[in-house]
Amino acid sequence: MKKLPRFIAAAALAILLTVLLDHIFIPKYISENQDGSITREFYIQADRPEVIFLGASTVHYCISPDYLYKCSGITSYDRSNASQTLWQSYYLLKDTLTVSKPKLVALDVSFLKNGEEFIEEPSNRKVIEHMRDPVSKLGAVLSSAGDFEQPAGYFIPVLRYHSRWKDLKEEDFRYAFNAPCVTYDGYLMDSSIPEEQHIYEPEPIDDPSFAPKAEEYLDRIIELCKNEGIELLLMKTPTFVNSWHTEYDEALEKKAGSNGIRYINFSPLADEMGIRVRTDYIDDGEHMNISGAHKFTEYLGEYINNNYAPASDEDEVLKKKWSEKLGAYEKAAAEGMAAWEKAYEKYADGAE
Amino acid sequence: MSYTSLAFAAFTLGALIIYYLMPSRFRYLVLLAFSYAFYIITCGKYVIYILVTTCSTYIATRFMGGIYRRQKEYLAENKETLTRDEKKQYKEKSKSGARRIMVLTLLLNFGVLGVLKYADFTIANINMLRLTLFNSTGFLGFLNPVLPLGISFYTFQSMGYVIDVYFGRYEAEKNPFKLALYVSYFPQIIQGPISRFNELSKTLFAGAAFNSESFCIGLYRILWGLFKKLVVADRLAAYVDGAVNHYTEAGGTYLLLAVFFYSMQIYGDFSGGIDITIGVSKLFGVSVAENFDRPFFSKSVAEYWRRWHITLGTWFKDYIFYPITVSKRVLELSKKSREKIGEGFGKRLPIYLAMFTVWFATGLWHGAEWRYVVWGLLNFVILTFSTEAKPLYDRLNGLLKWEGSFAHRCFAVFRTFWIMSFLRVFDLSSGGVKMALVIIKKSLTDICPLTLENIELLGLDRQELTVGCIGILIMLIYSLRQRKGSIEEAILKLPIAARWGFTALACMAVVIFGSYGMGYNARDFIYLQF
Incomplete structure (x- = not known):
């Protein structure tokens, strides 16, 4: 017992060192791969969001929570990530519920067709490693980590990233404990228009069924929302990729109907929103630039207000906070739109 | 596991x-x-x-x-x-x-x-x-x-x-x-x-x-084992594998470097594993036999084998070598050979017979391939030659008047190290005896300048090479310090701030510079296969 204080001090020192190394070695996702910051920034930026968006990368390119607030008064956060699987969406939702309870969860269903064969370590890392609720995080790790990964590395990141000692940059030290926010409530702003856009015709599919594991977790999300009294919107963001089929829409409409929730595929409504493939996307009709994002966000805000009406302006403090955030966003968006317009002039030919 | x-x-x-x-x-x-x-x-x-x-x-x-x-x-x-x-x-x-x-x-x-x-x-x-x-x-x-x-x-x-x-x-x-x-x-x-x-x-x-002192010594021993295995052995393995896999194209000096690194790798790997074994045992209050006694400071091959894989050597000595030398038939043979060949070689012949058996068995123990048998028998040849040529050495040393001097000790250590390193090429050459002979020949004759670019091509970039070399240097310093007694016990006697600082640095070195996890090829201990 005499040595207990010394043992406690040694354990504390060990924990302190580990935390220090974790913070230095974990990738910062500041100057590149910024989508890796979305999970981390949720705990910093999100102010009691009424709507939470979940899904794959198309979501954080086409929905701007700040612009949504401006257009429709809805507070939200975009918790989508590149290649976010349905099981990751489920655990992110559980993690969200430990922080705040949204009124509506809007889930992009693009990844319903993708099973475990789509698991990739970088994507897993970006989604999971900054999650704060340990139980949700453990669930996400166990359901996501491939055989090639070491689950402990998600909780003690230096075990995974120690080999970065050769590649550490100044930003790894500078932002070790106070990394700045690089997204706008999860939205990644992009102003580019590519030189060419290729739109491929849909290919016929043999098996229109969803990946069993993805469907299992969709059911879990539905169940969780029901139990928590949260509205759930299943949506397909507007894309022109050839991997989505009407059979999927039919199956989802059936599932939504039987659970008393809504499903909407926004892709056929792109024209109505004024979205143009040539100038509103950054890559072959999949991820939107700022112009496309603003058009879709405005439409989505109207859709949510018409069908769910979650917007409330009872809380003056919250309103003030969002207005301040909006100021910063509008400044960045103005620059983004100016850059987009410049690109538009260059590639406007054939914009229709 | x-x-x-x-x-x-x-x-x-x-x-x-x-x-x-x-x-x-x-x-x-x-x-x-x-x-x-x-x-x-x-x-x-x-x-x-x-x-x-x-x-x-x-x-x-x-x-x-x-x-x-x-x-x-x-x-x-x-x-x-x-x-x-x-x-x-x-x-x-x-x-x-x-x-x-x-x-x-x-x-x-x-x-x-x-x-x-x-x-x-x-x-x-x-x-x-x-x-x-x-x-x-x-x-x-x-x-x-x-x-x-x-x-x-x-x-x-x-x-x-x-x-x-x-x-x-x-x-x-x-x-x-x-x-x-x-x-x-x-x-x-x-x-x-x-x-x-x-x-x-x-x-x-x-x-x-529970004994906190023994427990701490155990932890330090584990840490040292992890350092040798993860920071040194597994890092150098990348270069050794690269050079050996390209032995036909690689220049002789690069192969010589691989021979040197392989000695460091296998020592770090095997003795590191033993350090972990001894350290873990200490946590339970169990004393396990030491298996290494700074073998690279041996001044002869015979001494080297008393200091490397000690327990295996002792096993062969006690259960094969001695029973053969004292067996009735061998004693009879000894009597006859002394009569016919003379007191000198005739007396040693039965010992050589027992040594031959031991080294043949040791070779086979290391692996079911002829290259291991050749490796074992080469050890036997060198040991026999050393014994037979001892009078010649003594005369030469007498002429040079350097026996027991620092220069002579350094020479003896250097010679033993390289003899053992070249013998280890047989262990390294998965392509068999022929491949081992080519590597040995090339590394001794095909001299070419070393460049960092080529070393990187063979598996170690500048930073990895630096860490590997620092790791080797630390192993050397550790071995030199070991002559004065247990380092783990010496660490425990340090003032608390120094001890904790040292421990923190050592832990960080293993965690940061260890070759483990994704991005590295996880390696089993080499002796696991035996």
Whole structure:
């Protein structure tokens, strides 16, 4: 017992060192791969969001929570990530519920067709490693980590990233404990228009069924929302990729109907929103630039207000906070739109 | 479950907690349960082999123990009535019974080891002979047996115990659980050391009380083992593999560097693993035999083999070398050879015969391939040559007048290091003896300038090379400091701030610079395959 204080001090020192190394070695996702910051920034930026968006990368390119607030008064956060699987969406939702309870969860269903064969370590890392609720995080790790990964590395990141000692940059030290926010409530702003856009015709599919594991977790999300009294919107963001089929829409409409929730595929409504493939996307009709994002966000805000009406302006403090955030966003968006317009002039030919 | 994995750390932690929560007299049972759990987790159904070895060892030694007990009782009861010859006759009869049991046990266990380890090697050679001599292509099929974890180590350890009991060096263990623990003790099952029952049993079954000093020494020893294995050995392995895989294109100097690095790699790998074994054992209050004594400071090959893989060397010496040299036939041979060849070489001939057997067996023990046999026999040739050429050395040293000087010691250490390093090329060359000879020849004759670019192409970039070299330097400094006594104990005597600072730095070095996890090829301990 005499040595207990010394043992406690040694354990504390060990924990302190580990935390220090974790913070230095974990990738910062500041100057590149910024989508890796979305999970981390949720705990910093999100102010009691009424709507939470979940899904794959198309979501954080086409929905701007700040612009949504401006257009429709809805507070939200975009918790989508590149290649976010349905099981990751489920655990992110559980993690969200430990922080705040949204009124509506809007889930992009693009990844319903993708099973475990789509698991990739970088994507897993970006989604999971900054999650704060340990139980949700453990669930996400166990359901996501491939055989090639070491689950402990998600909780003690230096075990995974120690080999970065050769590649550490100044930003790894500078932002070790106070990394700045690089997204706008999860939205990644992009102003580019590519030189060419290729739109491929849909290919016929043999098996229109969803990946069993993805469907299992969709059911879990539905169940969780029901139990928590949260509205759930299943949506397909507007894309022109050839991997989505009407059979999927039919199956989802059936599932939504039987659970008393809504499903909407926004892709056929792109024209109505004024979205143009040539100038509103950054890559072959999949991820939107700022112009496309603003058009879709405005439409989505109207859709949510018409069908769910979650917007409330009872809380003056919250309103003030969002207005301040909006100021910063509008400044960045103005620059983004100016850059987009410049690109538009260059590639406007054939914009229709 | 590798000794360097987090799973092993968690497993050991679980074992430690339960071990120290148990009353002292039951602690060996905790170790036994965890040892079997470790074996089953790692090898599954192959646990049957270790069970067979344990059961046969227990039964055989108990029977032998019974024979010796009855002999003792009988002789005591009939002390007055029996003549000296009758006593001798009775003893011989008892010994003969015990011998039969020992031989049967050795045959069974070495038979299992032989079939599992050498059946395919034998089949390959039979096929080759049939093809060469009779041009027959009717090849025998391979058995492809799975080699259970640590079979060579636990078989040698158990059979050493059987032989010791046979010779009456100590009594047979009555408690089957204690014997089972001796055979399967998990920290040493993967790569030894090959412990003696009378030494290991002193602490293994004692259920020692928690001792914080011993515990800390154990932790430092584990840390040092991890450093050697993860920071040095596994890092250098990338270059060694790269150079050896491209030995036909790589310049001689690059191969020479690979030969040097491989010596460092195998030392870091094997002695690092042993450090972990000794360290983990210390956490349980168990003392395991040391297996290395700064071997790269040896001044002769014979000395090197007394300081490298000590327990294997001692095993071969005690159970093969000495029994051969004192056997009736060899003594007769010795007598005849002294008469015919002369007192000098004639006296040494039987010793060489025993040495030949030992080194042939040592080669085979390291692997079922001819390159290992050649490696073993080359050791024998060098050792024999060293003995025979000793008068010549002495005369040369007399002329140079440098014997015992610092320069002479350095020369001797340098010479021994490189002889052993070149011998190790046979271990390194998966392509066989021919490949080993090409590598040795090229590294000695094809001199070319080294460039960092080419070293990087072979597997180590500038930063990795720097860390590897610093790691080697630290190993050297550690070895030099070891001459003054235990470094772990010296660390414990440091002022607390210095000790904690050192510990933090050492931990960070292993965590940051260790070659583990994704981005690195996870490596098994090299001696795991033996």
